[in-house]
Each structure stands twice: as structure tokens, then as C-alpha cells.
Amino acid sequence: MEKILEARHIDKYFKKPNKFHVLKDINFFIEKGEFASIMGKSGCGKSTLLYILSTMDTDYSGELLIQNDLVTGRNSNELARIRNKHIGFVFQFHYLLPEFSVLENVMIPAKKLGEYSSEQIRENALKKLRNLGIEKLADKKAFNISGGEKQRVAIARALINDPLIIMGDEPTGNLDSYNSDKVFNEFRKLSSEQGLSLLVVTHDEDFAKNTDRIITMEDGKILNSN
Numbered sequence: 539m540e541k542i543l544e545a546r547h548i549d550k551y552f553k554k555p556n557k558f559h560v561l562k563d564i565n566f567f568i569e570k571g572e573f574a575s576i577m578g579k580s581g582c583g584k585s586t587l588l589y590i591l592s593t594m595d596t597d598y599s600g601e602l603l604i605q606n607d608l609v610t611g612r613n614s615n616e617l618a619r620i621r622n623k624h625i626g627f628v629f630q631f632h633y634l635l636p637e638f639s640v641l642e643n644v645m646i647p648a649k650k651l652g653e654y655s656s657e658q659i660r661e662n663a664l665k666k667l668r669n670l671g672i673e674k675l676a677d678k679k680a681f682n683i684s685g686g687e688k689q690r691v692a693i694a695r696a697l698i699n700d701p702l703i704i705m706g707d708e709p710t711g712n713l714d715s716y717n718s719d720k721v722f723n724e725f726r727k728l729s730s731e732q733g734l735s736l737l738v739v740t741h742d743e744d745f746a747k748n749t750d751r752i753i754t755m756e757d758g759k760i761l762n763s764n
């Protein structure tokens with residue numbers, strides 16, 4: 539068993555407008571290849587937790603480990619690099635750059651990482667698009683494709699640096715059931731065929747019940763993580 543992501547005793551308070559204990563002793567881990575979802579009522583702390591797990595929020599107590607390495611306490615440059623290399627993000631809104639082509643959008647995180655030549659990045663981006671069945675969109679401008687296609691492009695972009703884990707915040711929240719199923723099936727394939735781990739915050743019960751594990755949150759705590 540290989541732990542990809544681990545939260546140990548994570549606690550967080552918001553200080554303004556009033557002191558508010560938003561996350562209370564969060565403990566769990568995600569294994570390699572595991573496809574997990576996080577569910578819970580609005581306001582229970584799901585997005586706040588995901589923000590910490592993704593290394594974007596450092597204002598918490600407790601420990602965050604990625605592949606058994608302690609990430610808590612690293613400086614912001616190191617965190618940006620860890621994030622770009624190891625974590626892929628898929629949000630409810632795709633945040634593609636509309637005037638850039640699909641291919642250029644997918645290439646952006648790899649250019650930022652700076653480990654490969656433009657030609658290698660281009661080849662890799664085309665491969666990711668091909669695996670998602672959307673290679674034909676490569677030269678289209680991002681504003682010129684459908685909502686479901688945009689979300690698949692966002693998945694290709696999340697995969698470009700071959701991350702350890704994909705984190706999703708309501709990745710199907712803006713999609714109809716046909717496109718939600720497509721996104722779910724892509725995630726499932728990535729976990730079972732490529733051993734990628736996925737952690738997805740969702741309100742969609744159909745989506746969650748088909749993941750390997752539902753982590754249920756209530757009032758800043760994890761109730762169960764079966």
C-alpha cells in the first residue's frame with residue numbers, strides 16, 4: 539500500500555469576522571490508484587479542506603504529507619513546485635484561457651514546470667488530448683468548444699505533468715448528466731489503468747456512490763471514510 543496524500547490532525551480556524559473552528563482534527567489518507575469523493579452539506583468545510591490538501595492554504599495546524607514527504611512548513615516556492623508537479627486540478631469552472639488554443643491551454647502547466655522542451659510538451663499534450671478522445675480540438679480556441687469539451691480539456695491540462703493525484707472541486711457541477719458520466723468514466727479509467735489517485739469534492743450522489751470511497755464531512759469533521 540502506497541500513501542499518496544495524508545492529512546494528520548489538520549485543524550483550521552477562520553479568525554474574521556469571528557473566530558470559527560472550520561476544520562477539526564482531520565485525519566485520513568489516499569492510496570495510490572484510489573478514487574475517493576468528499577461529500578457533506580454546504581458549509582461543512584469541504585472546499586477549505588481541499589484548499590489545504592492542495593497546498594494552496596498554509597494557515598492551519600497539523601501535517602500534510604505527499605508521498606510520505608512532509609509538505610507542511612515548506613516555503614511558497616517549494617509549494618508551488620510541488621503543486622505543479624504532483625497535483626492536477628479540475629474545478630467546476632474550467633478556467634481555460636479563452637483566446638488560447640486548446641493545445642496551448644493544456645501545455646501551460648508543463649511550460650511553467652520547465653522540465654521539457656516545447657516540442658516534448660506539445661507531443662505530450664497531444665497524447666493527453668488523444669487519450670481523452672479530443673485530439674481534433676487541439677487547434678480550436680478554447681472559447682469555441684462546448685462545456686463538456688472544456689471540462690475534458692481541463693482534465694488533459696490537469697494531467698500534463700503526470701501528477702500523483704487529481705483534486706476536483708465539483709468537477710461535474712456545471713455539466714449535464716451525459717458529460718458528467720464522461721468525466722466520471724475518464725476519472726475511473728485514470729485510477730484503474732494508470733494508478734492515478736483522485737480526490738473529488740462533490741454534491742452529486744450518483745457520482746460519489748460509484749467512487750471507491752466516500753469521505754463524509756459534517757461540521758468540520760470527518761464522520762466516516764468508508
Ligand SMILES: Nc1ncnc2c1ncn2[C@@H]1O[C@H](COP(=O)(O)OP(=O)(O)OP(=O)(O)O)[C@@H](O)[C@H]1O
Nearest residue numbers: 552554555560578579580581582583584585586587
Ligand atoms: N475566508 C473565510 N473567512 C471566514 N469564513 C469562511 C471563509 N471561507 C469559508 N468560510 C466559512 O467556512 C465554512 C466552510 O466553508 P467551505 O467553503 O469550506 O464549505 P463547503 O463545505 O465547501 O461548502 P459548499 O458545499 O457550499 O461549497 C462556511 O461556514 C463558510 O462560510
